[in-house]
Amino acid sequence: MWFSFWRSRDRFSLDELRYLTDQLMKVQVVNEVNKDFVIEALRSIAELITYGDQHDVAFFDYFMEKQVMGEFVRILKISRTVTVSLQLLQTMSIMIQNLKSEHAIYYMFSNEHINYLISYSFDFRNEELLSYYISFLRAISGKLNKNTISLLIKTRNDEVVALPLYIEAIRFAFHEESMVRTAVRALTLNVYHVGDECVNRYVSRAPHADYFLDLVKFFREQCISLNRLVSGSSKNLGPESTSTILSAVDEIEDNLYYFSDIISAGIPDVGRLITDNILKLLIFPLLLPSLRTEAVDETKIGAVTSLYLLCCILRIVKIKDLANIVAAALFCPLKAFVPSSEAKLNGCMSGHGYPHDGQKPDIANLNSEVDCGNLRVTVPDLSSSTQLQSEDDVLQHDCNGSQLALREAFLAYITGGDDVQVLGSLSVLATLLQTKELDESMLDALGILPQRKQHKKLLLQALVGEGSGEEQLFSSESSLIKDGISNELDSYVQKLKDQYGVSCSCPEVGASPHVHRFQVLDALVSLFCRSNISAETLWDGGWLLRQLLPYSEAEFNSHHRKLLKDSYKNCTSRLLAEARGMWCDLLITVLCDEWRKCKRAIEASSPRKEPKCILLLSQKSSFEEVIPGELSFTAGERMCELVKVFVLLHQLQFFSLGRDLPDQPPIHPSVDIPENSRAKTANLALISPKPGTELKLVDAVPCRIAFERGKERHFSFLAVSIGTSGWIVLAEELPLKQHYGVVRVAAPLAGCNPNIDDKHSRWLHLRIRPSSFPLVDSAKYTAHGKVRTKALVDGRWTLAFRDEESCKSALSMILEEMTLQSNEVERRLKPLLNLERAVDSSNPSQPLEASSSRTPSSNSL
Numbered sequence: 001m002w003f004s005f006w007r008s009r010d011r012f013s014l015d016e017l018r019y020l021t022d023q024l025m026k027v028q029v030v031n032e033v034n035k036d037f038v039i040e041a042l043r044s045i046a047e048l049i050t051y052g053d054q055h056d057v058a059f060f061d062y063f064m065e066k067q068v069m070g071e072f073v074r075i076l077k078i079s080r081t082v083t084v085s086l087q088l089l090q091t092m093s094i095m096i097q098n099l100k101s102e103h104a105i106y107y108m109f110s111n112e113h114i115n116y117l118i119s120y121s122f123d124f125r126n127e128e129l130l131s132y133y134i135s136f137l138r139a140i141s142g143k144l145n146k147n148t149i150s151l152l153i154k155t156r157n158d159e160v161v162a163l164p165l166y167i168e169a170i171r172f173a174f175h176e177e178s179m180v181r182t183a184v185r186a187l188t189l190n191v192y193h194v195g196d197e198c199v200n201r202y203v204s205r206a207p208h209a210d211y212f213l214d215l216v217k218f219f220r221e222q223c224i225s226l227n228r229l230v231s232g233s234s235k236n237l238g239p240e241s242t243s244t245i246l247s248a249v250d251e252i253e254d255n256l257y258y259f260s261d262i263i264s265a266g267i268p269d270v271g272r273l274i275t276d277n278i279l280k281l282l283i284f285p286l287l288l289p290s291l292r293t294e295a296v297d298e299t300k301i302g303a304v305t306s307l308y309l310l311c312c313i314l315r316i317v318k319i320k321d322l323a324n325i326v327a328a329a330l331f332c333p334l335k336a337f338v339p340s341s342e343a344k345l346n347g348c349m350s351g352h353g354y355p356h357d358g359q360k361p362d363i364a365n366l367n368s369e370v371d372c373g374n375l376r377v378t379v380p381d382l383s384s385s386t387q388l389q390s391e392d393d394v395l396q397h398d399c400n401g402s403q404l405a406l407r408e409a410f411l412a413y414i415t416g417g418d419d420v421q422v423l424g425s426l427s428v429l430a431t432l433l434q435t436k437e438l439d440e441s442m443l444d445a446l447g448i449l450p451q452r453k454q455h456k457k458l459l460l461q462a463l464v465g466e467g468s469g470e471e472q473l474f475s476s477e478s479s480l481i482k483d484g485i486s487n488e489l490d491s492y493v494q495k496l497k498d499q500y501g502v503s504c505s506c507p508e509v510g511a512s513p514h515v516h517r518f519q520v521l522d523a524l525v526s527l528f529c530r531s532n533i534s535a536e537t538l539w540d541g542g543w544l545l546r547q548l549l550p551y552s553e554a555e556f557n558s559h560h561r562k563l564l565k566d567s568y569k570n571c572t573s574r575l576l577a578e579a580r581g582m583w584c585d586l587l588i589t590v591l592c593d594e595w596r597k598c599k600r601a602i603e604a605s606s607p608r609k610e611p612k613c614i615l616l617l618s619q620k621s622s623f624e625e626v627i628p629g630e631l632s633f634t635a636g637e638r639m640c641e642l643v644k645v646f647v648l649l650h651q652l653q654f655f656s657l658g659r660d661l662p663d664q665p666p667i668h669p670s671v672d673i674p675e676n677s678r679a680k681t682a683n684l685a686l687i688s689p690k691p692g693t694e695l696k697l698v699d700a701v702p703c704r705i706a707f708e709r710g711k712e713r714h715f716s717f718l719a720v721s722i723g724t725s726g727w728i729v730l731a732e733e734l735p736l737k738q739h740y741g742v743v744r745v746a747a748p749l750a751g752c753n754p755n756i757d758d759k760h761s762r763w764l765h766l767r768i769r770p771s772s773f774p775l776v777d778s779a780k781y782t783a784h785g786k787v788r789t790k791a792l793v794d795g796r797w798t799l800a801f802r803d804e805e806s807c808k809s810a811l812s813m814i815l816e817e818m819t820l821q822s823n824e825v826e827r828r829l830k831p832l833l834n835l836e837r838a839v840d841s842s843n844p845s846q847p848l849e850a851s852s853s854r855t856p857s858s859n860s861l
Contacts, residue, residue: 307424
C-alpha cells in the first residue's frame with residue numbers, strides 16, 4: 001500500500017481522488033503508524049475537491065457518491081492522535097471556504113455530518129486544536145444565508161430548538177485569547193445578519209438571551225479595569241501607562257462596535273436586551289452616580305472614566321431609546337440612582353471631583369461647601385442683570401448636592417472643575433448634541449439644541465399651518481412649545497420609572513428649556529474667563545459655543561459680551577508682554593498659524609478630539625507666570641498657549657456679534673527697513689546672516705570667545721534686527737577687504753538676556769536660545785499616544801571685550817536692536833489688539849489687511 005501511494009500519478013485527476021478515497025476507506029484505526037498517510041490523504045482530498053469545484057463537477061459528484069463526508073466523521077471517531085483532528089478541521093475549513101458552487105455547499109450542510117463535527121468533544125486543552133476549531137466554525141458561518149442556515153438547525157413545531165453552530169461558538173465568547181473572541185463575534189454577527197425570523201427568536205429568548213447579559217457584564221468588568229488603570233496612572237502618566245490605557249480603550253471601543261453591529265442586524269428584541277442591560281448594569285448603577293459620588297472601592301468607576309464611557313456609548317451604540325433615556329436620566333437627582341447610605345458626594349476625594357488636588361476652584365464661578373457631609377453647589381448666574389431673572393424662569397441651585405440634577409454636574413465641572421473634568425463635560429455635551437438618535441426636543445430640554453435647528457423646526461411648523469409654531473417663530477422667546485418638550489421628556493421620565501425603577505422628581509424636568517440654554521451659555525462664558533484651563537480645552541468649549549450661539553440679545557447678551565471682553569483684555573496684556581519676550585520674533589508667525597487652526601476647529605462640523613483624549617489629557621495649567629531665567633522651551637510653550645487662548649477669545653468676539661470670521665488675523669504688513677538701520681548699513685537688509693554671509697563691519701565691536709576649552713577665537717561682534725527678526729552675529733574680518741567680514745556664528749537676538757559680569761566688567765554673558773521652536777500640535781499626544789517630552793536646550797556665551805567701554809557698547813547695541821524688534825512686533829499687532837476696529841474690518845466690503853504671507857522667511861518655523 002505504501003509503495004502504491006507514492007507512485008507517480010496525475011496529481012489533479014479524478015483517478016487520484018478515487019485512489020485516495022479507496023485507501024482512506026481501508027483504514028480501520030488511526031495510530032502512530034499510519035497517521036501520516038491519513039493526514040496527507042485528508043489534505044489532498046481537500047485540494048482536489050477545491051480544484052474540481054472550479055474545473056470539473058465530476059470531482060464533487062464522486063465526493064457525494066462515495067459519501068466522503070461520512071468517511072471524514074468515521075476517521076475522526078477512530079483516530080487516537082490530535083494531529084489527525086487538526087488536519088480534519090483544516091480540511092473542512094479549506095473546503096467550505098473555497099467551494100463556490102451553491103449545490104456543493106448545500107450538500108455539505110444537508111446532512112448531520114457538519115453538526116456532528118461542530119458538536120464533537122475535542123480536547124481544547126490543545127490551543128492549536130481550539131484555533132483550528134474556531135476557524136472551522138467561522139468558515140461555516142461565512143456561508144450562511146436564509147437557505148443554508150435551515151440545514152444547520154433543528155426544529156420542533158416550526159420553532160428552532162437547536163443551532164449547534166451558534167451554541168458551541170458562544171461557549172468561547174469570553175475566551176482569554178482575543179483572536180478567539182474576535183472569531184466568535186464575527187460568527188455571531190453572521191448568524192444575526194441572516195435575517196431568519198425563527199433564528200432571531202431563538203437567539204433572543206431564554207436561555208440563549210443570557211449571552212447578551214454576559215456580554216454587558218464582560219464589558220462592565222472591562223470598564224472597571226480601565227478605571228483602575230486611569231486611577232493608577234493619574235500620578236505618573238508615562239509612555240508605558242499611556243500605552244496600557246490605550247490598549248484597554250481599544251478593547252472597550254471594540255466591544256461597543258460589536259454591540260452596534262449586533263443592533264444593525266435589526267433584531268428588535270436583541271436591541272432591547274442590550275439597551276436594558278447597559279442601562280441596568282452599567283449606566284444607572286456606575287456611570288451616572290460617579291458624576292457626583294466618589295469611587296469608594298475598586299468595583300466603582302471614577303468621574304473621568306465615566307465621562308469617557310458616556311461619550312463612547314452614545315457615539316457608538318446607535319439605539320434611540322438608549323440615547324433618549326440617558327438624556328432623560330440627566331434630569332434626575334443623585335438620590336435616584338444611589339442609596340442614601342452610599343451617597344458620598346464627589347469632590348471630597350482628590351482625583352475624582354472638584355476641587356481637584358493642587359487646583360482651587362474659581363470662587364467667582366463656583367460656590368461649593370461641605371455641609372454635614374453634603375456638597376452644596378451653586379451654578380453661577382452670569383446674567384443677574386438681565387430680564388430673565390424671574391422667579392418663574394430661574395431655577396434655584398442652592399439645594400443639597402444630592403438633589404441637583406445630574407445635568408448640572410456637567411455645568412459645575414465646566415465652571416469649577418479641572419482640565420480633565422472640563423474636557424470630559426464638554427465632550428459629553430458635544431456627543432449629545434451630535435447624537436442623531438436623540439430627539440431634538442430632548443436636546444432643547446437639555447439646553448444644547450443649536451439655534452439653527454430650532455428655527456428650522458419652528459419654520460416647518462409655521463409652513464404646515466401649525467399655529468403654535470408660527471406664533472413662537474415670531475415671538476420674543478424663540479423656543480419649542482413647552483408642552484411638546486414636556487411630552488417627550490415626560491414620556492422618557494415615565495419609562496425610567498416603569499421599566500428601570502428610577503424615580504425622577506427633580507424640578508429641572510418642568511423647567512423652561514430657555515432657562516437651560518441660558519445656563520449652558522453662562523457656564524461656557526464662565527469657562528472662557530478661567531485662567532487655569534488649557535487652551536486646547538478652551539478651544540473645545542469654543543466649538544460648543546459656536547454650535548449654540550443664538551445671535552439673540554435675550555440669550556447671549558451684553559453681560560456675556562462684557563465678560564468675554566474683560567477676559568480678552570486680560571489676555572491682550574499678556575500678549576503685549578510676549579511681544580517683548582523670549583520668542584517675540586516668532587510671535588506673529590505663531591499667531592497667524594493658530595488663527596487658521598482655531599478657525600478650522602471652531603467651524604468644524606464635529607469636535608477635533610476623540611473621547612479617549614479625556615483619559616490622556618495632561619495635568620498642566622494653561623498660563624504660567626514669567627519666571628526669570630526660565631528655559632526657552634518653557635517660555636515657548638507658554639507663548640504658544642497664550643496665543644491659542646488669545647486667538648480663541650478674539651474669534652469669539654466675531655461670533656458673538658454674528659460677523660464672519662476672516663481667514664487671516666488683521667495685522668499690519670511689514671515695512672521697508674529704514675536706510676539708517678544697522679542691518680541696512682551691514683548689507684543684511686535682504687538676507688539673514690547665515691554662516692558664510694559677507695557683511696560690512698560697521699559698529700562692530702572686537703571680542704574673544706572660547707567655544708572649546710583652551711581654544712579662544714577672535715571675532716567682530718554685531719547685533720542687528722530686520723523687522724520682527726533679529727540676530728547676534730560673530731564675524732571674522734576679511735584680510736584683503738577692509739571693514740568687511742564673513743559671518744561665522746549667528747544666534748537669535750530675542751531672549752538673549754544680556755548682562756555684564758559683576759566681577760569682570762569686560763565680560764558680557766548671553767543666553768543663546770534655539771532659532772526655532774517645535775510648536776505643540778493641536779493634540780497633546782502623538783498618534784501612538786506618547787507624551788512629547790523632548791525639550792530644546794539653551795546655550796550660554798561669555799564674550800570678552802578689550803575694555804569696559806567696548807563691553808558697554810555691545811550691551812547698548814543689543815538693547816537698542818531688541819527694542820526696535822519688539823516695537824515692530826507691537827506695530828504689526830496693533831490693529832489686532834484694537835478689537836472694535838478688527839470687528840468692523842470684518843465687513844466683506846472692507847478688505848482685511850493681513851500679512852502672514854508677507855512675513856520674512858526668517859520668521860518661518
